[in-house]
Amino acid sequence: MLSLPYLFGMQDIKDIPSTNPYLIPTEEKDLKIKKEKTKINVGICWSASITGESYDGKVFDVEYFRPIIENPKFNVYTLQVGPENKELEKAGLADKVIDLTDKLTDFNKTAYLISQLDFVISSDTSVAHLCGALNKEVWIPLQKIPDWRWETTGDKSYWYPSAKLFRQKTARVWDGVFQAIYDKINKQYKVRLKK
Numbered sequence: 001m002l003s004l005p006y007l008f009g010m011q012d013i014k015d016i017p018s019t020n021p022y023l024i025p026t027e028e029k030d031l032k033i034k035k036e037k038t039k040i041n042v043g044i045c046w047s048a049s050i051t052g053e054s055y056d057g058k059v060f061d062v063e064y065f066r067p068i069i070e071n072p073k074f075n076v077y078t079l080q081v082g083p084e085n086k087e088l089e090k091a092g093l094a095d096k097v098i099d100l101t102d103k104l105t106d107f108n109k110t111a112y113l114i115s116q117l118d119f120v121i122s123s124d125t126s127v128a129h130l131c132g133a134l135n136k137e138v139w140i141p142l143q144k145i146p147d148w149r150w151e152t153t154g155d156k157s158y159w160y161p162s163a164k165l166f167r168q169k170t171a172r173v174w175d176g177v178f179q180a181i182y183d184k185i186n187k188q189y190k191v192r193l194k195k
Contacts, residue, residue: 025111057143132160
């Protein structure tokens with residue numbers, strides 16, 4: 001994989017193709033959501049695959065989403081599949097989140113749901129990459145030393161123009177990352193959030 005830039009004759013980071021979106025999901029009628037003019041539809045994902053590389057550094061507590069989940073201006077959809085989705089129940093947030101994950105049995109279904117949302121906040125996992133492929137606005141909280149694809153500085157991704165990166169200043173400390181996310185929500189959507 002790391003030989004591909006050489007094989008494609010790429011000389012500079014600007015040579016990365018920017019054909020976006022490059023995935024377009026087919027409609028899934030059982031995943032069609034109703035849009036409300038007064039609500040912002042946001043998807044959340046907070047945990048990576050436990051078999052994935054650097055799992056511990058990619059996950060964060062679902063509690064960081066509480067200010068968003070409890071704000072009446074948002075419809076929050078969980079995109080977190082697997083046992084980690086149960087963390088919503090433990091946090092007492094399950095009844096405040098829209099959970100269609102039992103229907104997300106393949107990437108097309110997940111992609112179709114994502115395509116209808118206003119934006120997504122996702123840990124460094126397949127959901128973040130799927131959003132990038134769909135050219136859906138995605139905000140990605142990143143650990144201090146992230147996967148090489150995110151590089152080590154900056155808030156933009158060369159791979160996904162729709163991605164906004166939020167980086168840890170200190171390893172394993174997410175408070176500053178999420179304060180930056182709350183500030184971005186306030187600036188972009190005029191919704192003031194506090195942890």
